[in-house]
Amino acid sequence: MxxxxxxxxxxxxxxxxxxxxxxxxxxxxxxxxxxxxxxxxxxxxxxxxxxxxxxxxxxxxxxxxxxxxxxxxxxxxxxxxxxxxxxxxxxxxxxxxxxxxxxxxxxxxxxxxxxxxxxxxxxxxxxxxxxxxxxxxxxxxxxxxxxxxxxxxxxxxxxxxxxxxxxxxxxxxxxxxxxxxxxxxxxxxxxxxxxxxxxxxxxxxxxxxxxxxxxxxxxxxxxxxxxxxxxxxxxxxxxxxxxxxxxxxxxxxxxxxxxxxxxxxxxxxxxxxxxGAIAPDTGRPVAKASGPSWTSEFGHALAEAAAAHPKVVAVTAGMLLPTGLGPMKERFPERVFDVGIAEQHAVTSAAGLATGGPHPLVAIYATFLNRAFDQVVMDVALHRLPVTFVLDRAGITGPDGPSHHGMWDLGLLSMVPGLRLAAPRDTTRLRLLLDEAVAWSEGPTVLRIPKSSAGTPIEAVASMDGVDVLYRGKGRPLDVLLVPVGPLAQPALEAAHVLQTEHGIGCTVADPRWVLPVNPALESLAARHRLVVSVEDGVVTGGVGTALAQWCQDRGVTTPVHALGLPRAFLAHGSRPELLTQAGLDAPGLVRAVLNATAHRDAGPAVPLPAQGSAR
The missing domain is CATH 3.40.50.970 (Thiamin diphosphate (ThDP)-binding fold, Pyr/PP domains)
Incomplete structure (x- = not known):
């Protein structure tokens, strides 16, 4: 009808x-x-x-x-x-x-x-x-x-x-x-x-x-x-x-x-x-920005790095401005290559560039690197080529939903031989790690940055063989070593303070900076604590926590490692803070996880605990 x-x-x-x-x-x-x-x-x-x-x-x-x-x-x-x-x-x-x-x-x-x-x-x-x-x-x-x-x-x-x-x-x-x-x-x-x-x-x-x-x-x-x-x-x-x-x-x-x-x-x-929310008649944002974004800070840092390192060139897959390459394009237009929406080609083209002498930097959304995983493994890593990948929108991205959350990179890239991956906790570390990455000539490097406003710098209280110690609690022996990945250092610091002051649990917060492969300095740090808790905004399966646990086990370190991260599930759309809270990756969630883990530890022999996080 x-x-x-x-x-x-x-x-x-x-x-x-x-x-x-x-x-x-x-x-x-x-x-x-x-x-x-x-x-x-x-x-x-x-x-x-x-x-x-x-x-x-x-x-x-x-x-x-x-x-x-x-x-x-x-x-x-x-x-x-x-x-x-x-x-x-x-x-x-x-x-x-x-x-x-x-x-x-x-x-x-x-x-x-x-x-x-x-x-x-x-x-x-x-x-x-x-x-x-x-x-x-x-x-x-x-x-x-x-x-x-x-x-x-x-x-x-x-x-x-x-x-x-x-x-x-x-x-x-x-x-x-x-x-x-x-x-x-x-x-x-x-x-x-x-x-x-x-x-x-x-x-x-x-x-x-x-x-x-x-x-x-x-x-x-x-x-x-x-x-x-x-x-x-x-x-x-x-x-x-x-x-x-x-x-x-x-x-x-x-x-x-x-x-x-x-x-x-x-x-x-x-x-x-x-x-985001904009004025219909002008197209301008209606809310005042809370500060510069990680992407914009990276863009300016890259332009400076390109000036200091003449061999640095940049490759993008149809997303020059969204990945922060605008400033470098303005200063060095002949050194920026846009290959269109073709991630596999972008990675192998970068491999060709590296073979010819330049140091290519591939700026790409973390979720889109999934599409070129084979090229990362076989065309870059197998040849030990110095290609730097900067993964924008790494971790929880927010309103774009399951296809755009950049939550798979840590689990995938942890398997790649010879690849080094850094996760800066703030934009000061972003600049330092970017300089280290483009100066590295022995294989591929990766930097991952989130989709959010850049926070205030977090200074280390000590440094140990490349690991930054951000917080040292009181008590001997210390109870918990918190190992956050990148910007999750901030909630880890907040959780450590609450655990120390309200629950009498002494914590150390250590930022490895280069999170893959595992920094050997974490071995001795882990051995001096009763529990290690890793915190990452990637899928918990096969990520940094898994690598750290395997590293400790292989070296006879008996301290249990409890990995916190995103569940192995397709997460719905929502704001980054909301979804991190749901996954237990905010400060209150970390406090709960540590209290739960220490309760299990004190009740008997250490046993592996399930990863935190809930799918929506």
Whole structure:
């Protein structure tokens, strides 16, 4: 039965509660609906934060997708998922935007738990075409020839290695009816780079491109385009033609990032790609910053290090400004290389640079280094190449959720032979450790920094073979050695003070600075205490605590090691302080963990205790 449009006093957007209603809407009402959607997005995202620019550019295209295809019967896969806000609005989640990216609220990415319309929720780039390939194969095996598979991919993500691999497979299978919609706005976080971006520009501005030979037709696709992505009728018409082809098709759609919101459209640095709470009319933050961020402090430190070390060059995978490379780019533009959203290529390209003489620094989000783990192991570490990785957004990142928490790096990188990993506790140590890293020539080095404001410096009260002692309690023998990783030194210090003053438990807080491999100085420190507690904002399995426990065991140190960290689970979105508290990694949580561990110790022989942390 056809869905009818309710005759109520609600706004047009409120009346379009599902895609079925949208398909009954007269075409002449679509421009008005698009305007309502843009006003809604600006109001909600500016108030609570989220991805603004990408979604403002997706309005008419998403309307056309849901009018031509019948989700969820037809599969719509968005790459990257941060461009799916309009899709969420049109699939019954308008009220959820009041809780966008808030704890327990609407996710900022597609979420299978939220809606049957969300098939894929991984927000890492360049994956949609491979998902679509597999979905189309599955439907062919099931004999379902009347269900479409549509992958919407941005021009930035299209340059990733997986996207090329999927195009290679899809184009060679003319019987596989996958529609690839290229949302081409000329930007990812910044203007898209590379030969493919130049080729898309030729197609956009060359005129009569639909009939010409291009990279997509050479790979076996039928090509439609370029199409005005802000003309819903035109997009609908082309999508209908693409669906009727029953074969691999590329629909090249031109859009404007930030469409309809002047601050977003004219933002030269893409600061309005993803925002916190901002003033809608200016795009400026409404809250005063609590201090410089770790990323900005790293950026200035790197520019200084590059001046002091002429061999230092920097590599980024399509995220020059978000990873702090702006200052170095301004001072040494010829020494900064943006390879686009292609993490595997970025790492092995850095290996090539190191082989040729420079010292490359790869600036990358911690969560995205997962994608290039093989390259770190086989292309860098196996060759003992001096490549420095700076992992931004390490640990809990906050509102972006499970795909963006940088919680896997410590467990993964702890296995890599010859790799040294540092976790600065403050920005003073960041500068010192960065200088040490770029001066190291015997293998790869890693620095991990969080997504947060940089706190005040924490000075050591003593130093022992590279380990900084930050706190020395009273009592002999001392009870607990706390070994925090990076910025968790602050809650560890607070916990040590409470344990000493309120519970009479003498603590030492020791910052190894270089946390992997284990500093041998920790062996003697551990032997002088009754209990060792490691604290890290990475998954506790296989991380720094595991390495420290193994080190002590191998050397006959009988002091038990209790590892605290994040649970082996996919953590939901929420603020960094909230999620650290839930995992027991704030000062009160550390106090509870130590009291629990010492109670078990005093009750009998030392036994391994479960790691702290709770999944949401």
């Amino acid at each position: 056809a869905t009818t449009l309710p005759d109520t006093s609600l706004s047009l957007l409120e009346r379009v509660a599902d895609p079925g209603v949208l398909r009954t809407l007269p075409a002449d009402r679509l421009p008005h609906l698009a305007d309502e959607i843009r006003r809604f997005l600006v109001a909600k995202v500016c108030a609570r934060g989220g991805h603004l620019g990408p979604n403002l550019g997706m309005v008419e295209l998403t309307l056309a997708l849901h009018r031509v295809f019948e989700s969820p019967r037809d599969a719509l896969v968005f790459d990257i998922g941060h461009q799916a806000y309009v899709h969420k609005l049109l699939t019954g989640r308008q009220k959820g935007f009041d809780t966008l990216r808030q704890p327990g609220g609407l996710s900022g990415y597609p979420s299978r738990a939220e809606s049957v319309h969300d098939l894929v929720e991984n927000s890492h780039a360049s994956t949609a075409l491979s998902y679509a390939d597999g979905l189309a194969e599955a439907r062919a095996l099931a004999g379902e020839s009347d269900r479409s598979v549509v992958a919407v991919i941005g021009d930035g993500a299209l340059g990733g290695g997986m996207a090329f691999e999927a195009l290679n497979n899809l184009g060679a299978a003319p019987e596989r009816p996958v529609i690839v919609v290229v949302n081409d706005n000329g930007r990812s976080y910044a203007p898209t780079t590379g030969a493919l971006a130049k080729h898309l520009s030729v197609l956009k501005y060359g005129g009569g491109a639909e009939a010409c030979r291009n990279v997509f037709t050479d790979l076996g696709f039928t090509y439609f385009g370029p199409v005005d992505g802000h003309n819903t009728r035109e997009v609908e018409s082309v999508l209908c033609r693409a669906r009727a082809m029953k074969r691999p098709v590329v629909v090249h759609v031109m859009t404007v990032k930030g469409k309809g919101h002047r601050p977003s459209e004219t933002d030269p640095s893409d600061c309005l790609h993803a925002v």
